[in-house]
Amino acid sequence: MLETSLITYLTVGFLGAILGSFLLHEYDNYGNAKNRLKLRSVCDHCGKQLSAKNLIPIFSFLVQGGRSTCCNKKLSNKYLISEIGLASFFMVCLYFDNLTSIGLLFPALLLIALIDEKFKEIPLVLNLYLLLWIALNSNVGENLISAALVGLFLLFLYWSYLFIKKTEGLGLGDIILLISISLYYGFPEIFYLITISSCLLLLKIIISQKYKEQHAFGSWIVLTFGTFILFQEFYGFAG
Ligand SMILES: [Zn+2]
Numbered sequence: 001m002l003e004t005s006l007i008t009y010l011t012v013g014f015l016g017a018i019l020g021s022f023l024l025h026e027y028d029n030y031g032n033a034k035n036r037l038k039l040r041s042v043c044d045h046c047g048k049q050l051s052a053k054n055l056i057p058i059f060s061f062l063v064q065g066g067r068s069t070c071c072n073k074k075l076s077n078k079y080l081i082s083e084i085g086l087a088s089f090f091m092v093c094l095y096f097d098n099l100t101s102i103g104l105l106f107p108a109l110l111l112i113a114l115i116d117e118k119f120k121e122i123p124l125v126l127n128l129y130l131l132l133w134i135a136l137n138s139n140v141g142e143n144l145i146s147a148a149l150v151g152l153f154l155l156f157l158y159w160s161y162l163f164i165k166k167t168e169g170l171g172l173g174d175i176i177l178l179i180s181i182s183l184y185y186g187f188p189e190i191f192y193l194i195t196i197s198s199c200l201l202l203l204k205i206i207i208s209q210k211y212k213e214q215h216a217f218g219s220w221i222v223l224t225f226g227t228f229i230l231f232q233e234f235y236g237f238a239g
Helices: 006-028 059-063 077-095 099-119 124-137 140-165 172-185 189-208 218-235
Strands: none
Touching: 006 077, 006 099, 059 077, 077 099, 099 124, 099 218, 124 172, 140 172, 140 189, 172 189, 172 218, 189 218
């Protein structure tokens, strides 16, 4: 860790800031196919085309004093927060030597949670990204049977609910997510994880007293998964 130079930290931080900017734009434009997979390009207030010097992560915001150069209106703090947030998160991960494990996992988990809470769905591309991360960071072959059992059980629940109530009780996105996590953990951890995330969701429904509304489950699953991963990384329990 000592040999990691300042240049490496700055580069990693800068990449984090660009990623933060990109992910925020993806989140803001979710469901709007025209603006997907692009960086921010126009002013939020007047719609004027932004130039490259307005789009340097963190610096542009600070140099412009948090205001747009075209119409001099206040820029949302979300830009600075997401860029500094991911830049510092990446640098902390570099320091602890887990940039490719935790560093590449948590932004995806956060995005899944935010999109699921807002739109009640998990984007397939994020589910596939997570599956890829799991394939690269664990011994998937070990837990194939656990994952198959979890998948069959959840599909059984899904079809039963659909048959009885004529509506989805559980999203297919949640099922894919749980099958992926089963590949990572296997039994009995996946059982604990499903129990804890279900309890958290139930608790949220009881506290908010919104019994009839649709609630996101994926956000609670990734929250629990993220917590498990952190414990495993720093205290070295099962996995
Ligand atoms: Zn403007």
